[in-house]
Amino acid sequence: MAVKTQPVTVNLGPQHPSTHGVFRMRVMFDGEEIVDVEPVFGYLHRGSEKLAEERTYTQIVTLTDRMDYVSSMLNNQAYILAVEKLAGIEPSPRGVWLRMIAGELQRIASHLVATGFLLQDLGALGTPLIYSMRERENILDLFEMLCGARITNSYLRPGGVFMDAPGEFWPALDRGLDDIVRSIDDLETYLSGNEIVFSRTKGTAVLPQELLINASITGPMLRASGVDWDLRHRAPYDYYDRISFERKLHTASDNYARYWVRVQEARESVNIIRQCIDQIEPGPVRPSFDDVPRLIRPPSGDAYAAIEGSKGELGFYLVSDGGIAPYRMHVRSSSLINLTLLRDMLIGGQFGDLFVTFGSVDLNMGEVDR
Amino acid sequence: MIGLGLPRGFLITLKNFVRPPVTEQYPDRHVGLLGAAKEAGMNPVHFLFKRPGDSIKAIAGLATVPVAVTQSSRFRGNEFTFYEDRCTACASCAKYCPLGIIEIASVPGQIDAQEGESYKLEVFDIDIGRCMFCGLCVEACPYDALHMGTDFERSKYVRDELVITKEELFAAPKRPSAFYRPQFEEKRFDPFQETIDDYHNAGRHERPSDEELKRKWVDER
Amino acid sequence: MPEAFLDNSLWRNIYCVLAGDSSTCAARDYSSGFFPAGMEWLAFLVSAAIIIFLIVNAVLGGVIVLIWGERRLFGRFQSRTGPNRWGPFGTLTSVADAVKTMFKEDLVPAEADKILFNLAPVLIAAPALTVFAIIPWGVGTYVADLNIGVLFIMAITSLTTLSVLTAAWSSANRIAILSALRSVALLISYEIPMALALVGVIMLAGSMSLGDIIAAQGIPFIIVQPLAFFVFFIAAMAEMARAPFDLTEAESELAAGYLNDYASMKFGLFFLAEFMAEISTAAIVTTLFLSGWKGFDPIPSHFWFGAKLIFVLFVIIWFRMTLPRLRVDQVLKFAWKGLFELTMINIIVTAVLLAILPNPSTSELWIMAAINWPVAIISIWGVSKLLGTAPYSHPQPDPNAPSYPVGSESIPTDAVLGAEPSNAANQAPQAQQEGGN
Ligand code: SF4
Numbered sequence A: 001m002a003v004k005t006q007p008v009t010v011n012l013g014p015q016h017p018s019t020h021g022v023f024r025m026r027v028m029f030d031g032e033e034i035v036d037v038e039p040v041f042g043y044l045h046r047g048s049e050k051l052a053e054e055r056t057y058t059q060i061v062t063l064t065d066r067m068d069y070v071s072s073m074l075n076n077q078a079y080i081l082a083v084e085k086l087a088g089i090e091p092s093p094r095g096v097w098l099r100m101i102a103g104e105l106q107r108i109a110s111h112l113v114a115t116g117f118l119l120q121d122l123g124a125l126g127t128p129l130i131y132s133m134r135e136r137e138n139i140l141d142l143f144e145m146l147c148g149a150r151i152t153n154s155y156l157r158p159g160g161v162f163m164d165a166p167g168e169f170w171p172a173l174d175r176g177l178d179d180i181v182r183s184i185d186d187l188e189t190y191l192s193g194n195e196i197v198f199s200r201t202k203g204t205a206v207l208p209q210e211l212l213i214n215a216s217i218t219g220p221m222l223r224a225s226g227v228d229w230d231l232r233h234r235a236p237y238d239y240y241d242r243i244s245f246e247r248k249l250h251t252a253s254d255n256y257a258r259y260w261v262r263v264q265e266a267r268e269s270v271n272i273i274r275q276c277i278d279q280i281e282p283g284p285v286r287p288s289f290d291d292v293p294r295l296i297r298p299p300s301g302d303a304y305a306a307i308e309g310s311k312g313e314l315g316f317y318l319v320s321d322g323g324i325a326p327y328r329m330h331v332r333s334s335s336l337i338n339l340t341l342l343r344d345m346l347i348g349g350q351f352g353d354l355f356v357t358f359g360s361v362d363l364n365m366g367e368v369d370r
Numbered sequence B: 001m002i003g004l005g006l007p008r009g010f011l012i013t014l015k016n017f018v019r020p021p022v023t024e025q026y027p028d029r030h031v032g033l034l035g036a037a038k039e040a041g042m043n044p045v046h047f048l049f050k051r052p053g054d055s056i057k058a059i060a061g062l063a064t065v066p067v068a069v070t071q072s073s074r075f076r077g078n079e080f081t082f083y084e085d086r087c088t089a090c091a092s093c094a095k096y097c098p099l100g101i102i103e104i105a106s107v108p109g110q111i112d113a114q115e116g117e118s119y120k121l122e123v124f125d126i127d128i129g130r131c132m133f134c135g136l137c138v139e140a141c142p143y144d145a146l147h148m149g150t151d152f153e154r155s156k157y158v159r160d161e162l163v164i165t166k167e168e169l170f171a172a173p174k175r176p177s178a179f180y181r182p183q184f185e186e187k188r189f190d191p192f193q194e195t196i197d198d199y200h201n202a203g204r205h206e207r208p209s210d211e212e213l214k215r216k217w218v219d220e221r
Numbered sequence C: 001m002p003e004a005f006l007d008n009s010l011w012r013n014i015y016c017v018l019a020g021d022s023s024t025c026a027a028r029d030y031s032s033g034f035f036p037a038g039m040e041w042l043a044f045l046v047s048a049a050i051i052i053f054l055i056v057n058a059v060l061g062g063v064i065v066l067i068w069g070e071r072r073l074f075g076r077f078q079s080r081t082g083p084n085r086w087g088p089f090g091t092l093t094s095v096a097d098a099v100k101t102m103f104k105e106d107l108v109p110a111e112a113d114k115i116l117f118n119l120a121p122v123l124i125a126a127p128a129l130t131v132f133a134i135i136p137w138g139v140g141t142y143v144a145d146l147n148i149g150v151l152f153i154m155a156i157t158s159l160t161t162l163s164v165l166t167a168a169w170s171s172a173n174r175i176a177i178l179s180a181l182r183s184v185a186l187l188i189s190y191e192i193p194m195a196l197a198l199v200g201v202i203m204l205a206g207s208m209s210l211g212d213i214i215a216a217q218g219i220p221f222i223i224v225q226p227l228a229f230f231v232f233f234i235a236a237m238a239e240m241a242r243a244p245f246d247l248t249e250a251e252s253e254l255a256a257g258y259l260n261d262y263a264s265m266k267f268g269l270f271f272l273a274e275f276m277a278e279i280s281t282a283a284i285v286t287t288l289f290l291s292g293w294k295g296f297d298p299i300p301s302h303f304w305f306g307a308k309l310i311f312v313l314f315v316i317i318w319f320r321m322t323l324p325r326l327r328v329d330q331v332l333k334f335a336w337k338g339l340f341e342l343t344m345i346n347i348i349v350t351a352v353l354l355a356i357l358p359n360p361s362t363s364e365l366w367i368m369a370a371i372n373w374p375v376a377i378i379s380i381w382g383v384s385k386l387l388g389t390a391p392y393s394h395p396q397p398d399p400n401a402p403s404y405p406v407g408s409e410s411i412p413t414d415a416v417l418g419a420e421p422s423n424a425a426n427q428a429p430q431a432q433q434e435g436g437n
């Protein structure tokens, strides 16, 4: 006799513990299998793009901090690049090196958070999460030395950064990098060989390469499917053309591949920072106020600049009408675009994998909703 | 499913089990006998006999010692440090604040009221409850009158009390953060240990003295 | 008083003090009793009440200490300090938590089936306590030594699932129902390897009574029966619904599963039952595999039992801290395809060994151990090979991939695709199947 079953619809979120912010999914289950998913977002919408129209170009930096709050340095960097392009500002070399170092540190921090939360979603009761948070904490300490804040940095200014790194930053950075390498080793021993992690993430939520490209997915998600697309290499901004680094690819395009690419990228970032330290040159960290005044009035026009953020291509599109504030700002937020494949990833999968898959996209709701 | 990976994971957690915790306790730290003796500046045996009561407390895990804050001197804290003698009431800070939460009202001041060369602050309110400690106001201040502070304990029961007024700013201990103030870093000033009470020591740009102002603006004219 | 209880020092002492020099206590010199002659039955009942009171309070006290200890250990495993503010070393933290739990508002969802909703916490706490009736805490310190002790444990612990199901059903919450179904699936799957793992132990001891099993352990059975221990420990973790099998609570998936709608002391009872189950599991493992209260002579047996118990609890917590959760299908697969085979191997090997060496002495137990260990290692390795997934090989990027400086207008599409454009797409359906089963 066939058992009569009926799918149930369950509302997960917005205050569910593992939705990485405030996100809601209406999921239809057939037993443990996911039949349908309807993502509902917008709970964290703060109108950053609209607020930007009321702020001067320097003041907007503080808004970008709050978009993707686990990688604010990278947000700053993308925004500043757009402003520099719009206003035709020539940045100071030392400022550029400093913001590259800060950006790469932030990328490590963001990947550590992503990995830690992936494991948290796998149900590891916080242990690996706290280990990765502990390492992130060291990076945040470095940020505090640089700019006095840990999360909402606002370190970058058009043309560079606001202040040179203090003397004690460089030895601390050296120590920190060694620590990071050690801790990534630990994390990998704990994880990459862990049979439970492996059997839970391998072959789950596989996304075909074509689909990823058609959906304009970027970042580690795309690289996990074997597409060699990294803006740092493909369209070098700042001084990335003077840096040589290995691009890490994986072809499996499943949850494990995404995790693996992130961990390897964090390792590569350490190399990049080491190269930056070697190449950094003395000098001013931002152009003088005669060249770049506090109140920038870029000529009318528009500019788009994108960087390889921790979650994918992070772009800022600015339109100026010649005034002190942008006429319009638009953010190409990688989290939002990466989220569009959520249904393709989840449907047909298991409930147990739902949040793992969700976490493997590495979303930040602050960036999705802006 | 069971291979070498899992045992290695167990070793990693065990390794972390034996290493000391990274938690920074605040505002005080629980110490044992050794810690309490060190805090009192005696050797443990001496401490045990001299102060048996405290020793028992320490052995029972009840003794606490206050912890010193370990933060970067650039820390952007929420008690602003303000030197009224340096301020010219130019209101750059108010204009530069992204949230517009600094309220400044000034009246023509000391030297030549009619011509308005020097202004006196009437109102200088910062609405800390909405401040995001971005430091842009400090960056904008041309005379180094306003600095970020280094404290962070300003919880209040009423929202209105979160507005710092001019008087409060005057009276607050002067522990300026080195944020956007490289001169403090050059002097190796540690805001968590010392204060700068004399405004002369707090800036790059000196506010011209009253005599000089008078000479420049009144006599020379 | 039934004669059988006289071996039990806990019963004998309490009963004889109460009943005075009745016939059963004649051998001992108890000068006077509280109950007159002819009232032995009352003395028996009162001493039973006293013993239950003692054990229940000892267990509840143990739970309070365990919650504190577990949180401290969690802290250390995670490089934190754990609770240390309230009382010496934070020992009063769980007391404070208990008080807080009691004073919280007792919410009952409007849609809930009120009777069952209120019954479920009692249903879960009662069996969790009942298990402690047969655990020997030391020489002659137990409430009862049932001759079907092992069966009793199996029967009572499986009642937990009934109350989980009740709780989930009555709170009319879909997430809770999902969690309860998982709980049932877990129980059905893990009851069998758990019982079969104990068959080896029962065969060796020749009895189901916990007292006899301890007596039979000339050397701890963990050495003689490594495979049985391995399976039993894992199955017991699953029965407790502890990590890596905490599917029913699955904090990161189901929020709290069947506990979602419970608040206040009802939640407290569930919580209590969970920790009581942890203690009882550790106690059972200690009794069956670590030779219970046995140890060297100068140190009293209760101490030995306590030390072993704490060690087992530590290992359970260590497991909990280290392992991520398995998915439901993997958990079930692991039980049926992995543990079940292992128990079968164990039973066959033990039966063969017992046919050769019936009624083994201590030295013969060593011989069995020497044979059992290689068998255990080889079979665990073999089963892990059967269940495991093959690792990946990592591809390398094309080193000659061109770069396009900022501002270049057109990026050719063939450069966007990797070296093997349709490779991942071809793999996808196959990998999906692998992941789905
Ligand atoms: S720190 Fe930022 S938000 Fe606060 S008052 Fe200054 S400019 Fe305004």
Ligand code: SF4
Residues within 6 Å of the ligand: B086, B087, B088, B089, B090, B091, B092, B093, B094, B104, B140, B141, B142, B143, B144, B145, B146
């Ligand atoms: S604090 Fe500085 S910026 Fe603000 S009014 Fe005074 S001098 Fe001007």
